[in-house]
Amino acid sequence: xxxxxxxxxxxxxxxxxxxxxxxxxxxxxxxxxxxxxxxxxxxxxxxxxxxxxxxxxxxxxxxxxxxxxxxxxxxxxxxxxxxxxxxxxxxxxxxxxxxxxxxxxxxxxxxxxxxxxxxxxxxxxxxxxxxxxxxxxxxxxxxxxxxxxxxxxxxxxxxxxxxxxxxxxxxxxxxxxxxxxxxxxxxxxxxxxxxxxxxxxx
Amino acid sequence: xxxxxxxxxxxxxxxxxxxxxxxxxxxxxxxxxxxxxxxxxxxxxxxxxxxxxxxxxxxxxxxxxxxxxxxxxxxxxxxxxxxxxxxxxxxxxxxxxxxxxxxxxxxxxxxxxxxxxxxxxxxxxxxxxxxxxxxxxxxxxxxxxxxxxxxxxxxxxxxxxxxxxxxxxxxxxxxxxxxxxxxxxxxxxxxxxxxxxxxxxxxxxxxxxxxxxxxxxxxxxxxxxxxxxxxxxxxxxxxxxxxxxxxxxxxxxxxxxxxxxxxxxxxxxxxxxxxxxxxxxxxxxxxxxxxxxxxxxxxxxxxxxxxxxxxxxxxxxxxxxxxxxxxxxxxxxxxxxxxxxxxxxxxxxxxxxxxxxxxxxxxxxxxxxxxxxxxxxxxxxxxxxxxxxxxxxxxxxxxxxxxxxxxxxxxxxxxxxxxxxxxxxxxxxxxxxxxxxxxxxxxxxxxxxxxxxxxxxxxxxxxxxxxxxxxxxxxxxxxxxxxxxxxxxxxxxxxxxxxxxxxxxxxxxxxxxxxxxxxxxxxxxxxxxxxxxxxxxxxxxxxxxxxxxxxxxxxxxx
Numbered sequence: 001x002x003x004x005x006x007x008x009x010x011x012x013x014x015x016x017x018x019x020x021x022x023x024x025x026x027x028x029x030x031x032x033x034x035x036x037x038x039x040x041x042x043x044x045x046x047x048x049x050x051x052x053x054x055x056x057x058x059x060x061x062x063x064x065x066x067x068x069x070x071x072x073x074x075x076x077x078x079x080x081x082x083x084x085x086x087x088x089x090x091x092x093x094x095x096x097x098x099x100x101x102x103x104x105x106x107x108x109x110x111x112x113x114x115x116x117x118x119x120x121x122x123x124x125x126x127x128x129x130x131x132x133x134x135x136x137x138x139x140x141x142x143x144x145x146x147x148x149x150x151x152x153x154x155x156x157x158x159x160x161x162x163x164x165x166x167x168x169x170x171x172x173x174x175x176x177x178x179x180x181x182x183x184x185x186x187x188x189x190x191x192x193x194x195x196x197x198x199x200x201x202x
Numbered sequence: 203x204x205x206x207x208x209x210x211x212x213x214x215x216x217x218x219x220x221x222x223x224x225x226x227x228x229x230x231x232x233x234x235x236x237x238x239x240x241x242x243x244x245x246x247x248x249x250x251x252x253x254x255x256x257x258x259x260x261x262x263x264x265x266x267x268x269x270x271x272x273x274x275x276x277x278x279x280x281x282x283x284x285x286x287x288x289x290x291x292x293x294x295x296x297x298x299x300x301x302x303x304x305x306x307x308x309x310x311x312x313x314x315x316x317x318x319x320x321x322x323x324x325x326x327x328x329x330x331x332x333x334x335x336x337x338x339x340x341x342x343x344x345x346x347x348x349x350x351x352x353x354x355x356x357x358x359x360x361x362x363x364x365x366x367x368x369x370x371x372x373x374x375x376x377x378x379x380x381x382x383x384x385x386x387x388x389x390x391x392x393x394x395x396x397x398x399x400x401x402x403x404x405x406x407x408x409x410x411x412x413x414x415x416x417x418x419x420x421x422x423x424x425x426x427x428x429x430x431x432x433x434x435x436x437x438x439x440x441x442x443x444x445x446x447x448x449x450x451x452x453x454x455x456x457x458x459x460x461x462x463x464x465x466x467x468x469x470x471x472x473x474x475x476x477x478x479x480x481x482x483x484x485x486x487x488x489x490x491x492x493x494x495x496x497x498x499x500x501x502x503x504x505x506x507x508x509x510x511x512x513x514x515x516x517x518x519x520x521x522x523x524x525x526x527x528x529x530x531x532x533x534x535x536x537x538x539x540x541x542x543x544x545x546x547x548x549x550x551x552x553x554x555x556x557x558x559x560x561x562x563x564x565x566x567x568x569x570x571x572x573x574x575x576x577x578x579x580x581x582x583x584x585x586x587x588x589x590x591x592x593x594x595x596x597x598x599x600x601x602x603x604x605x606x607x608x609x610x611x612x613x614x615x616x617x618x619x620x621x622x623x624x625x626x627x628x629x630x631x632x633x634x635x636x637x638x639x640x641x642x643x644x645x646x647x648x649x650x651x652x653x654x655x656x657x658x659x660x661x662x663x664x665x666x667x668x669x670x671x672x673x674x675x676x677x678x679x680x681x682x683x684x685x686x687x688x689x690x691x692x693x694x695x696x697x698x699x700x701x702x703x704x705x706x707x708x709x710x711x712x713x714x715x716x717x718x719x720x721x722x723x724x725x726x727x728x729x730x731x732x733x734x735x736x737x738x739x740x741x742x743x744x745x746x747x748x749x750x751x752x753x754x755x756x757x758x759x760x
Binding site (some may be wrong): 024027030031032035036038039040041043045046047049050053054057061069132133134135137138141142 | 317320339347377380381382384385388389390415416419420422423424427430434435436437438443444445446451452453456
């Protein structure tokens with residue numbers, strides 16, 4: 001198969017017969033990935049439960065609320081949601097057969113993701129608490145830290161996908177890996193919606 | 203419902219990898235679900251020997267009211283690791299990774315699980331985690347039991363963190379297995395294998411897989427929190443710094459109560475295969491058995507706090523947890539009655555496997571009934587810290603899960619080796635096991651009622667008589683298990699050749715040669731009915747060449 005140049009040469013996949021094996025493998029991989037995300041969600045839920053439990057147990061929670069910077073977090077959220085949109089455009093452009101636009105959008109996604117992480121670091125410095133300083137530190141840094149690691153892992157993941165796409169691992173009809181990457185990135189966004197709500201709005 | 207073909211044919215169901223050559227790829231780092239299943243079983247049985255030795259240390263210690271064999275500190279380490287081993291390294295791997303891997307993909311007419319590489323990874327994490335658990339002995343093993351409640355687990359020795367890491371890894375392995383099994387059952391059934399035509403063992407795995415996936419991750423969170431609390435001082439469970447020891451109990455039992463069903467639902471599935479086969483009668487209430495498993499799994503997520511009645515749970519919460527817990531007796535009772543009704547009027551063949559299955563019915567029912575006792579808050583307050591709990595949990599885990607595993611071992615052994623296990627030795631083992639088991643754990647019911655506290659290295663001398671009875675019978679039980687082990691090893695070379703279907707069973711795995719060939723099926727069969735109607739011809743099409751010399755399928759060039 002002439003895969004090496006496919007990515008740049010356009011619509012190589014379209015003339016082929018529908019590949020039953022590919023369709024079914026794709027189904028399996030997407031299903032498996034969705035279930036992986038469910039179990040990841042449970043991991044977050046457990047810590048969210050722990051946070052709500054500790055917060056309401058009435059001991060040691062900072063009186064008047066901890067020193068959170070809601071404006072910074074709001075800007076940061078917009079950055080992250082923006083990266084969700086750019087990731088969506090990246091995949092759509094891949095489906096329409098444009099490697100260059102795909103690459104541009106995915107680089108944009110990576111930049112926004114990195115922006116979000118730097119915003120988080122600023123927030124951590126601003127709060128100035130420590131992981132081991134009481135139950136606020138325990139819940140806030142564990143949950144946002146886990147989410148930050150997911151974003152960081154996602155940036156690496158997207159970089160790998162971009163490199164693989166550049167090397168022609170995916171075609172414009174066979175791109176399950178890219179679908180999974182997009183799913184993952186949206187998942188990380190959704191988790192942030194929940195974390196933002198429970199820490200900044202509650 | 204139309205006979206929905208899950209696969210139109212020509213697709214994944216027919217996709218096959220080339221058979222690996224060479225010892226390492228074939229038997230060590232294998233991606234074949236059957237080999238992985240056997241690897242799981244061998245590893246789990248090895249850990250069972252270790253866990254069994256710890257159990258015997260406990261029983262020897264308790265021969266004398268003043269203890270004497272071990273210091274109380276060592277005793278705490280021993281029962282903690284005994285419990286952890288038996289739950290995480292023996293029962294769960296045997297039922298899911300072991301028998302699950304070996305049998306259910308064949309029963310749905312698949313060639314392998316959905317993600318064979320992930321399956322291999324799941325397996326190889328398991329022995330590593332097991333060794334880590336035992337390595338904790340070197341660092342000072344955990345001493346707060348298999349539940350490791352803070353604050354005691356926070357003060358425990360360095361091995362407690364090792365314990366948390368080991369169990370976390372086992373959890374990762376279980377989660378991956380759960381995802382793998384669930385996708386396989388959802389997407390890879392043979393044409394015509396609708397949900398209500400799946401064998402009940404598959405139903406057992408189908409209901410267990412989401413529990414593995416969801417509950418184990420919750421446990422992972424709890425263990426991670428315990429680990430960072432111990433190693434980095436993060437204040438989750440430390441009351442002095444605003445944390446809550448009760449939080450651990452919530453997080454732990456939110457996993458560990460569903461885990462109780464992880465340890466029994468696959469065994470229910472095994473029993474549902476074995477009883478109809480050996481009474482030559484369709485299973486009574488197929489749908490009732492399948493759907494009651496679902497009911498148990500769903501209810502299982504809503505009852506965790508019944509482990510915490512004595513921990514200071516708000517009284518307003520105790521009542522709903524008590525009622526929900528008692529509700530679980532209904533779907534479980536549905537199963538028991540269905541199994542008894544399956545036996546009723548059947549032509550019963552008393553093979554060793556069948557004897558274990560019937561033994562399961564007796565002992566599991568007893569364990570289930572004491573479970574309903576313990577669900578009642580007033581009784582639980584009285585019995586919670588006593589040997590009554592020990593009796594109850596061993597009746598469900600040994601009398602239920604392990605008895606099911608032994609029934610399954612005798613039943614499916616020919617599918618692994620092509621030979622039968624020795625029936626005479628097997629029947630001896632059954633009677634020794636049944637007598638030894640009941641002799642060990644039955645007295646614990648009244649010891650508990652009289653007030654002997656559990657997890658203590660010494661006890662009031664008035665209980666010594668019955669404790670000695672329990673210890674002597676525990677040696678009988680151990681002898682029985684050694685006999686099973688000898689039988690399994692001896693039969694590998696010397697057992698009677700079984701042929702492909704020694705029990706005249708009707709599920710798909712019995713329609714292909716023993717041991718099962720690499721590709722499972724030369725042609726993926728079509729399925730027309732559930733497999734339990736013993737009066738009818740087999741409900742499969744496309745199996746004509748399985749037992750002939752026809753060539754195996756050619757690997758796809760993919």
